[in-house]
Amino acid sequence: MKGELPLKNLILITMLIVTLLLSACNSLKVPKSSMDHNMSSTSSDVIPTKSEWKTTDHPKANEIIPVTLLIKDKSNQPIKSFDTVHEKKMHLFIVSKDLAYFLHIHPKYKGNGKFDFTTSFPAGGDYKLFSEFTPKGAGDNSVESHWIHIDGETAEVKPLVPDQKLTKVVEGKKVTLSFDHIMAGMTLHMNFTISDATTNKPIKNLQPYLGAMGHAVAMSGDAKKYLHIHPMTTEGNGPKVTFMTIFPEKGIYKIWGQFQHEGEVFTVPFVVNVAK
Ligand SMILES: [Cu+2]
Structure with missing residues (x-):
């Protein structure tokens, strides 16, 4: 009996390590395809898609505007099922563009x-729409984006300036953003x-x-790169929510964190400078 113990322990430890590795893999769901829309068709997990967007002619600011989009495969056939x-x-x-x-x-x-x-x-100008979806059978999500021009008085364009202080008060919450490092092309924790x-x-x-303790979206200052990031753990209900991602290139990014507290969703934006 005594002799079995170390072996049992070894099996238990091995199982534990395997479980940890597996869960680490799951949480490492860096949205590689959505990082760069142009790259999505080259990722093996992603089903190449096309999209057709329709809206009213000359949509105006502050009007209710219907939009439809059709998701098609690369041979122009509608994709019928989505996860x-x-x-x-x-x-x-x-x-908005800014x-x-x-x-x-x-x-x-x-x-x-x-x-x-x-x-x-809310105002006239150019807006970018990013749709994210997963055709059934795809290993990863696809992203289709579309620019739309809205007629009407434009809002003042606010230049994107990295926040000096990564603490903000939004809807009665004080939110602090921190990183282990903030360099492009490397996995980081946010x-x-x-x-x-x-x-x-x-x-x-x-x-x-x-279905997650929070969501975060990041976009490059030119609205070309889009990242939808989920928390790496769903353990605990705050105060700290950790996300894992990779910023594909250096530059200025805007990040929006979205969380729910007492039935209300709040959105907190930050502007950061990602180093090379
Ligand atoms: Cu959503």
Whole structure:
């Protein structure tokens, strides 16, 4: 009996290591394909897609605008089934060209590759729409993006300037962003630490939002690179939520963290400079 113990321990330890490695792999879901839209068709996990976007002629600011998009495969056939990822078949992000405006919505699936939604734009100008979805059978999500021009008075263009201080107060929450390092092309950890802005007490009762303890989206200053990042652990409900990602290139990025607390979703933006 005694002689079996070390072997049993060895098996247990091996199993533990394997489990840890497997869970590490799962959490290492760096959205490699979505990092660079142009690269998505070369990733083996990603099914190449095309998209067709339709909206009203000359859409105007502050009007409700219907948008439909059709997702097709590379031979122009509609893709008919999609996986539900983070509770939705499609996640859609709308940003103004200067990244000052940000919206995260979920178009409705109408079948036969077609999604639709309505939205309104706060001012005239150019906006970029990023849709993220996973065709059934694909190992990773695809991203289709589209620029839309909105008629109307334009908002003042705000230049993107990296934040001097990575602490912000948003909707009664004090949020601090920190990194283990912030260099392009290397896996990094990005932490959001959230406390109550009035009492300064750490918030430990964040709620899952779309199946994760938080979501983060990052875009390069030119709105070309798009990253949708999920937390690497769903353990605990705050105050610290850690994300893992890779910024594909150096430069200025805007990051929006989204979290849910007491039934309300709040969005906290930061602008950072990613070094080479
Ligand atoms: Cu979403």
